[in-house]
Amino acid sequence: MMSKRNFLVCRVGAPPFQGGGLKTSRMLDGPLSSDSVTRSSERLEHRSTCLTVLRFGQSPTLKGGAPLPAFTLVELLVVVSIVALLLSILLPSLRGARDEAKATVCASNIRQIALANLGYAAEHNGRFCPGARNFLENKNRWHGKREAASEPFDGSDGPLVSYLGTGGAIRSCPSFRDPLDQPAAFERASGGYGYNLAYLGRELRDVGYGFHVVESDKTGVQSERVRRPADTVMFADTGFAVNSDGPAEYSFAEPRYLPTNPSFRSEPSIHFRHTQKKANVAWVDGHVDRRKHAFTWSSGLYLGKPEAYDIGWFGDADDNGYFDLK
Numbered sequence: 001m002m003s004k005r006n007f008l009v010c011r012v013g014a015p016p017f018q019g020g021g022l023k024t025s026r027m028l029d030g031p032l033s034s035d036s037v038t039r040s041s042e043r044l045e046h047r048s049t050c051l052t053v054l055r056f057g058q059s060p061t062l063k064g065g066a067p068l069p070a071f072t073l074v075e076l077l078v079v080v081s082i083v084a085l086l087l088s089i090l091l092p093s094l095r096g097a098r099d100e101a102k103a104t105v106c107a108s109n110i111r112q113i114a115l116a117n118l119g120y121a122a123e124h125n126g127r128f129c130p131g132a133r134n135f136l137e138n139k140n141r142w143h144g145k146r147e148a149a150s151e152p153f154d155g156s157d158g159p160l161v162s163y164l165g166t167g168g169a170i171r172s173c174p175s176f177r178d179p180l181d182q183p184a185a186f187e188r189a190s191g192g193y194g195y196n197l198a199y200l201g202r203e204l205r206d207v208g209y210g211f212h213v214v215e216s217d218k219t220g221v222q223s224e225r226v227r228r229p230a231d232t233v234m235f236a237d238t239g240f241a242v243n244s245d246g247p248a249e250y251s252f253a254e255p256r257y258l259p260t261n262p263s264f265r266s267e268p269s270i271h272f273r274h275t276q277k278k279a280n281v282a283w284v285d286g287h288v289d290r291r292k293h294a295f296t297w298s299s300g301l302y303l304g305k306p307e308a309y310d311i312g313w314f315g316d317a318d319d320n321g322y323f324d325l326k
Contacts (some may be wrong), residue, residue: 096275102174103274106237107288109171110193114234114282116163117142117195121223128220128234129159131201131252135217141251142201143170143190155189173237173280175273176249190251194238194269197252198259199323200226200284210262225325229285233322237279239271241304241311247271255323256313262320268296272310279314291315 071079120129133140137149142160144153155161161168176192195201203215226232239247254266272279272293282288296312298305306312315322 099275106173107280110282111288116160119163126223131195131197142195152188187251194253196233212259232284234284235282237271238269241306243303247309255320268306268312
């Protein structure tokens with residue numbers, strides 16, 4: 001029967017475990033003797049090396065009876081555990097490095113937008129780009145235009161296009177989730193960045209007691225009126241908590257209070273989407289830094305919760321000091 005037959009397995013061309021292949025496997029009908037092994041070996045190539053003589057069903061062994069080396073289950077489990085431990089140590093570091101790289105790209109993007117606005121002002125008698133020309137029509141933004149209020153904005157036709165370099169497009173923040181299902185009325189094509197429309201993107205007139213009226217929305221403010229360029233927000237990472245699906249793209253960085261009625265708080269829009277709940281901010285003098293989330297609130301007019309998406313404001317003072325012209 002098959003279980004009583006002996007097998008001769010030989011490896012050719014190298015010592016055990018150093019290459020080569022099986023040259024022959026000879027089946028013998030009787031008991032295997034040392035003479036038969038010798039005669040069989042002589043018929044092989046002169047460098048053939050016999051590895052094992054075994055019965056059917058036996059584990060393979062080296063010549064001399066030593067068992068072939070193999071991993072035990074315990075050894076495999078130890079190796080798997082070590083690999084899992086190394087991954088648990090490395091993955092957070094890799095994720096942190098990736099998030100930091102995204103934040104750096106974002107900072108470069110927002111700096112380019114700020115420089116484009118400074119370039120615009122240099123060619124328009126020192127006035128910054130209007131944030132929303134003819135605001136009530138709801139067709140024009142600093143980042144694009146649209147034919148109807150129900151359509152998304154076309155980012156290839158904004159007032160800053162010619163100042164943004166090759167391609168003229170606003171590059172989207174790589175840390176900002178694509179808001180594909182947002183309503184068209186919320187700002188498409190702004191790349192996840194918002195402009196200080198309240199004080200820079202229109203012309204205001206101070207009527208006293210902290211109240212302002214809009215003189216014109218067809219032009220931005222005169223740059224020389226900004227008394228603290230290094231401490232006045234021009235652009236920031238933004239998003240809007242429209243609903244529970246996530247923040248929508250929104251193109252204005254809102255101050256804490258409405259300049260036209262300082263007793264009313266604005267809906268927050270600065271989006272602290274980077275590591276440690278920080279947002280990139282571009283200032284009027286052109287420099288960019290990161291600010292940490294400090295405060296938020298919700299009027300309840302929208303289904304989305306700003307605190308759930310890290311939307312709010314930075315700074316300790318509860319006023320418009322980082323936005324106004326003073």
